[in-house]
Amino acid sequence: MHPALYWIRRDLRLADNPALHAAARSGRAVIPVYIHAPAEAGDWAPGNASNWWLHHSLRAMADALAAHGLPLIIREGDSLGALMDLVAETGAEAVHWNRLYEPARIASDTRVKQGLKAEGIDAHSHNAALLHEPWTIQTGTGGDYKAFTPFWRACRRQPEPAPPLGVPADLATTDGAHGLTGSVVPSAGITAPLDALDLLPPSDSAEGLQSTWRPGEQGAHDRLEGFLEMALAEYREGRERPAVAGTSRLSPHLHHGEISPRQIWQAVQAQLARHGAEGDRLDSAEMFLSEIGWREFAQHVLYHHPEFPDEPLNPRFADFPWQEDPGDQLLGAWQRGETGIPLVDAGMRELYTTGWMHNRIRMVVGSFLVKNLRLPWQAGEAWFWDKLVDADLASNSLGWQWVAGSGADAAPYFRVFNPIRQGERFDAEGAYIAHWLPALAGLPAKHRQAPWQAPAGVLRDAGVTLGVNYSHPLVDLKESRQAALAAFEQIKKGA
Ligand SMILES: Cc1cc2nc3c(=O)[nH]c(=O)nc-3n(C[C@H](O)[C@H](O)[C@H](O)COP(=O)(O)OP(=O)(O)OC[C@H]3O[C@@H](n4cnc5c(N)ncnc54)[C@H](O)[C@@H]3O)c2cc1C
Known part of the structure; x- marks a missing residue:
């Protein structure tokens, strides 16, 4: 029987993998292939943190497949073209893959399926996600x-x-690797083709990722x-x-x-x-x-709602009067975790260091960006997209439109998170702040949420000098809240 290609995307596992399972069950030899095609994600090609993850996950997948005697083939470029090349090189007559649901992926997968079928190849997609x-x-x-x-x-x-399905039992006996020539499977393994994808950021910026995740x-x-x-x-x-x-x-x-x-x-x-x-x-x-x-x-x-990552679901928000931010000064301070609001800064540093941020803090930093700084939610969404190891088009858009008040089942715009109250409620000891902002660790817990309100002597004893080793608040929380609510009134009137 001619082999089947198992086309790997965001389904980097052997167990409960319907596409792999179907390929193995068909009785054909299985040839696993990953095709790097970021352009097929449209405007939302994976960011740096996601690429770091992908590199290591592909390696883990290659090792897991190798334990079953299957080499992982890595290719780059247009998916349909790469699959057709492999069909020609291996004589494969079937291709199995698991579905993705982002609009650009749906469009490119539809094209791939039609292209394969037009050439008489059995093309099957499955639900794994x-x-x-x-x-x-x-x-x-x-x-x-x-x-x-x-x-x-x-x-x-x-x-x-x-x-869930198990690891296909017949994988171990499939002879996918056998008979494949060196031009299909590089004899030196996946290191060179994986490195050629250039997914890793400079090593110093990956240290925190490396020590946090497997x-x-x-x-x-x-x-x-x-x-x-x-x-x-x-x-x-x-x-x-x-x-x-x-x-x-x-x-x-x-x-x-x-x-x-x-x-x-x-x-x-x-x-x-x-x-x-x-x-x-x-x-x-x-x-x-x-x-x-x-x-x-x-x-x-x-x-x-395919436009969801870019446009507010509630069209009223399309005319929201965002704040001018020449030179991205406000945005830059937020990104670097230098807003002078400790809970916000702690979150942004957690994100920068580990590629992840706690959900409660995502809401707090999001609310601060969109409401206190009055910068567009899309700017926060883009930063998260690049920095999160879990950056996911659907969940990220939902999260940001929730925070902005413009999305499905969103927080009402007039609900402005007060980062001091949030900290007092959910980080009462200030342990999260002390961890991510060591400069503030010497402050008594009750002053960690708002160091600018602490008496001068307390700051001195804790070794905190505002403007030197910790920022002054970028905005006044009360005034910026009022400004946000006034801006909201404008779009309400325009409705
Ligand atoms: C502004 C903003 C942006 C976000 N961006 C992303 C993103 O890019 N990718 C992402 O996976 N999540 C995103 N979230 C949702 C949520 O913050 C994370 O899923 C969660 O913090 C992940 O941590 P966990 O795995 O420990 O979650 P747990 O609490 O253990 O939840 C288990 C799983 O449920 C899912 N989940 C939990 N909360 C949500 C949620 N609110 N929306 C969708 N799925 C959820 C996740 O897959 C998560 O792994 C965002 C939230 C906000 C407010």
Whole structure:
């Protein structure tokens, strides 16, 4: 039988991988291939942090495939062209891949499928990334959902997710590598072709990423297990505290498809069955699963509103009077974590160093950018896109439009987060601030949220000199809030 190509994208795992499974089950020899084609993501080619992750995850995937005797082929350029080249080189007669849902990917995948079929190749796409694909959940009148709660209720009315697939048993016996010539599979392994993709940033900027994460399927499962054991039972409370490891940190693993939502779903159910599905534990588990639901909702909204990453879902916000920012002075201070508002700066430094930021803090820094600095949400979205290891077009757009008040199920614009109150509530000891802003660690906890309000003697004793080793506040929180609300009144009137 002629072989099948398994075309790898953001599904960097062997288990619960429907495309890999189908290719293996077809009885054909499986040839795994990754084609680097960032241009096919349109305006949203992956940013630096995502590329760092991709590099390491591809290596982990190559190692996992190699353990089954399968070499990973890496190519660059137009996906259809590269697949057709491989069809010619290997005699493959089928191609399997898992679907992506971003508008540009849908367009390019449609072209690929048509192109392959036109050449008589069996082309099959599968669902590996979602519990419910965006078009399968509909309102009573057949439309899409604009609010999370009814969306999630509709999802929960669906049959339970099917049990995840294992690693295909027949992979080990497939002879995908055999008979492939050196021109298809470089004999020296994937190091040279992987390095040629040039995905890694300069090494110093990757140190924090390196010490925080372990990309790959094994890293994802270790992360899930640790979370289930240590944090799931307390998730309801723990998820709100940025100084503790109260959330799963699975987002980059989920984004790159190193673990599937079905696997997470099943693992949570198994945990409940082991320890009892009741009380706080059940509440926490339900809340955690509903966060997986938010991920599904983001994909649903993006699928039905392809312009969502660039334009406000609520058109009224198209005319929002944003603040002028000559030379990007305000934006630059926000990006560098030099706004003089500790909770904001701590978050921006966490992001810069680790490629991740706690959800509560994402909302705080977002609100500060869009409301206190009155800069467009798209500027924050673009910065996150480059810096987050979990940068995901659907979730990032949803998050930013939520913060801006312009999106689906968004926070009302007049809700302006007060970073001091947020800090007092969710980082009462100031531990998160002390960790990310060591210059403020000597301050007593009650002054860490607003050092400019601390008495001069307290600042002196703590070794803090505003304007020298920590910034003065970039804006007055009260005045900037008023200005934001006044700006909002303008678009309300124009409605
Ligand atoms: C301004 C802003 C931008 C964001 N950008 C992204 C992004 O680019 N990529 C991304 O994955 N998430 C994004 N989020 C959502 C959320 O902050 C992260 O998913 C979450 O912090 C990841 O940490 P975790 O894995 O520990 O989450 P957990 O609390 O452990 O949740 C489990 C999983 O559920 C999903 N999830 C949780 N919260 C959300 C949410 N609000 N929206 C969508 N999915 C969610 C994630 O896949 C997450 O891994 C953004 C939120 C905001 C406010």
